[in-house]
Structures are given as structure tokens and as C-alpha cells.
Amino acid sequence: MTIQINYKNSGLKNPSGNLILFTDEKLNISNLKKYVSNSEFFYVNDLLKTSDKKKLIFVFKISSKKKIILVSVKNNLETSDIENLGAEFYECINHDKKSEYFVNLDSIKNKYENFIGYFLHGLKLKSYEFNLYKTTKKQKLISINVIENKNKTTIQNKLRFKAIEEGTFFARDLVSEPPNVLNPKEYTSRLLKLRKLGIKVTVYNESQMKKLGMHSLLGVGRGSVNESFLVTLEWNGSKKDKKAPLSFVGKGVCFDTGGISLKPAKFMEEMKYDMAGSAVVAGLIQTLATRKAKVNAVGVVGLVENMPGGNAQRPGDIVKAYNGKTIEVLNTDAEGRLVLADALSFTEAKFKPRFMIDLATLTGAIIMALGEEYAGLFSNNDELSNKIFKVGNVVKEKVWRLPLHNNYDKLINSTVADMQNINYSGGAGSITAAQFLQRFVTSKTPWAHLDIAGMAFSKKAANLNPGGATGFGVRLLNQLIEEHYE
Numbered sequence: 001m002t003i004q005i006n007y008k009n010s011g012l013k014n015p016s017g018n019l020i021l022f023t024d025e026k027l028n029i030s031n032l033k034k035y036v037s038n039s040e041f042f043y044v045n046d047l048l049k050t051s052d053k054k055k056l057i058f059v060f061k062i063s064s065k066k067k068i069i070l071v072s073v074k075n076n077l078e079t080s081d082i083e084n085l086g087a088e089f090y091e092c093i094n095h096d097k098k099s100e101y102f103v104n105l106d107s108i109k110n111k112y113e114n115f116i117g118y119f120l121h122g123l124k125l126k127s128y129e130f131n132l133y134k135t136t137k138k139q140k141l142i143s144i145n146v147i148e149n150k151n152k153t154t155i156q157n158k159l160r161f162k163a164i165e166e167g168t169f170f171a172r173d174l175v176s177e178p179p180n181v182l183n184p185k186e187y188t189s190r191l192l193k194l195r196k197l198g199i200k201v202t203v204y205n206e207s208q209m210k211k212l213g214m215h216s217l218l219g220v221g222r223g224s225v226n227e228s229f230l231v232t233l234e235w236n237g238s239k240k241d242k243k244a245p246l247s248f249v250g251k252g253v254c255f256d257t258g259g260i261s262l263k264p265a266k267f268m269e270e271m272k273y274d275m276a277g278s279a280v281v282a283g284l285i286q287t288l289a290t291r292k293a294k295v296n297a298v299g300v301v302g303l304v305e306n307m308p309g310g311n312a313q314r315p316g317d318i319v320k321a322y323n324g325k326t327i328e329v330l331n332t333d334a335e336g337r338l339v340l341a342d343a344l345s346f347t348e349a350k351f352k353p354r355f356m357i358d359l360a361t362l363t364g365a366i367i368m369a370l371g372e373e374y375a376g377l378f379s380n381n382d383e384l385s386n387k388i389f390k391v392g393n394v395v396k397e398k399v400w401r402l403p404l405h406n407n408y409d410k411l412i413n414s415t416v417a418d419m420q421n422i423n424y425s426g427g428a429g430s431i432t433a434a435q436f437l438q439r440f441v442t443s444k445t446p447w448a449h450l451d452i453a454g455m456a457f458s459k460k461a462a463n464l465n466p467g468g469a470t471g472f473g474v475r476l477l478n479q480l481i482e483e484h485y486e
Contacts, residue, residue, distance in 0.1 A: 174190070174283075321342055
């Protein structure tokens, strides 16, 4: 579906097209008389008397060419509630093939700043669909004409919402692509296109990574015919800011068979989503560039494909990481941490960032613990962790902090190398994976790890997600930057 939002300054009085009007939670519509004819008003008023008062949206079909949609605005709404209201409104119109709606902001009698911006933002996020490979597409066009009047939405706010939507959709698009299309090389070419937004994109190929000593990352891709890459995305939006940049690191396993430690066949097709962490990083940096964020930030993504093959990494292999530490690879399906190990230590050494936040669909254990409601949060810094937790509650991309402890760290000690890539004693799979990553943060840089395995993709539609790739993390980290670092 294509949704066009048009902002107009002229007033609105009983238009012939569909009408969107807002009312209070008591469904008092007396103040809406000026927008409808007398017959329409009495018709709607009568129907409301027998309607379910717990509903938030009421659709009244006036004729074959006109609908009046009433949206009940309850008291004390958070911005996320308004976005969810917009998403619910989308469900009322997503069966339309071609429709035009008019909304007059003067009908919103409340104290919410930029109400219509959040409402339409929720609608747009919910409207996402990935139908690139459908040979027959449903052509649907919805035009929403916003009559602004006194409640005018600022150009800056419009740009902000547009930037977040485009960044989230970019992340969702990347995650949704089939693995025979989005291999590491194709992924790299798409990231290079971000240069047009003013983002500095640097690509490191296998030869360059070998010289840098990134054998932990390179080992993961050895079984694939597709080359591995490390890509950095730099957005310098604050020339005056001499502080170190903010850094975001993403796991980009374009397809994960498990390697020699092969996964079961059932649901293996979902492993095309194993690059969702990197997609969030790319979507975030695009968002910052699009809205001209006054901040310096860098994204680093390791792009590989984990396949079995004659040259594939074996269980029992020992590799040396970028930071010089040796790793005994006991399970080739614990590959994401091997990719992030080199990406994290490289980011810390090269950019000396203010903080590092990595995102990865890292463990199935986090889904067992938190399901599809929270991402797992692990951190070496209370201040950074608390900030992420609080902004997650604001945008409803929620995180839950789990512990790190020396006793967990001991579980990944190896008898023949500096460490092993899994914990063989059983239990605490997500925690020991995070402990492994922490060993590659060596300069006391504030660091947080977000295990988004349960959040990156959803088979059920919920809140602002239509089902499928969610783009979880783009809005969370953008809010973090807006509140604390701009």
C-alpha cells in the first residue's frame, strides 16, 4: 500500500470525501458539527449510543463514497499510545484500494504536542509490506489530507518522522531479502549507496581483513563461496564536537546454516534474518544522516555467510582474533560472537568511541528467557544501561538487563586457547555469549550488548509491526541519541 500524506492550510467543512475526526474518551461529538452535515451528525450520534464504548475507532459508512471515522482520544496518553492509535487506524483502512481522507487538526481537543505527527507515524510504520517478489501486486493508494490550521506540524518534526520511517524500512527491507539475493557482496553494494546522504562508507575485503588479523570473523565465512566483508559507516553531523563518536556494531550473518555444526532443516529458512543486527545499524546511521542529526556516529558491520563446505571452519579449530586473543571454536553455529569479536575490538581500537552498542540475533536462549517482548541487555556500564532501558520504555522497544559475572566468565575458559566460543557446562547461554563479547572490549569503553533474537522478526503482527521484519532497534537508538547525545 502507498500512503500519501498531504499537508494543507485551508479549512475543512463537510468535504465530499472520507473524514477523520477526533473526539474525547466520552465520545462527546457536539464540537464536530461544523465538519459534517446535520443529517450526518444525527446519524453518527444515534449509532454511537449503541456502540461499544471501549472501542477507540468507529467507522461509519455514510454512502458508497464517504466514510466518517471517529477516533477516541483518551486522557493521559503517552506518545507510544498515540502511535499505536495510528497503527490501529491503519487496520481500518488497509482494505481500501484507493481512498482519500481528510483530517482537521482543529478537531483534536487535547494538550498533546504534535499529536498528528505521532498518529501518522504509527500509521506509516504499520503500513510496511515487503512484496518485491510477488508477481501480482495489489495496487492500493491512500491519500490523507491533513488540514493543519493552528496545530501546524513543523517541518523539522515532519523530517524527523520521515527519517525514522525510512531508516526502519531500510532495516526491514534488508532483513526481508532472500539470502540468494542479499549475500555479503550485494549487502555491501547497498551500503555504498548511503554515500549520497553524506555518510562515509569504507569497505574492508578479505585480503585487507587478513592483514588486520581478523581471523575470528574470517573463519566464519570460510565455507562459503561468497566473500566476507567488514563495512564502516561514518556520520559526522557535528563538526564542532571534538568528543569521540558514538559507535554501533552489528552482526551481519547473511545466512546461517550453522556451518559444520549444521542446524536442523526445520525453520532454517528463518536464518536469513541472522543479519538483523547489522540492518539496524545501517538503518540507524541512515536515519541520523537523513534528519541531519548533530552528532558524530559510526556503524560497523561484519558481513559473512556461514556455510558447510570443504574449506569450512571445523569444531576444534583455534583462531586468533584481531586483538590477539585465541579462540577454540567448539561449535561453528556459535558464529555471531566470532564476527562481533573482531568488529568490536576493531571499532574500539580505530575509533576510540564514547561508547559501543552492539546488536545481534545472537542466541536462541534469549527467546526462551524473554520471548518477543524484550531484547536482552548486557552492559559493563550502569549509566549507559539505564539510558537504554529508559528510552526503550518511551518508544516501546523494550530491553531487560541480565547479569554479567566472573563466575559466568569462567565458563568460557579453554584448556587449549585463551577462550572457547561456547559454554559446555550447560545453561546461561545468552549470558555466556555476552561474557565472550565482553572479552573483546579491552579499553574500558562503556559497552552494551543487545541480543535481539526474539525481536528482529515476528510471525505475528503486533503494535507498529505488520508481521515479519520489525527493524527493532532503529527507533530505540535514535531516541537514545536524541535525548542524551545531541
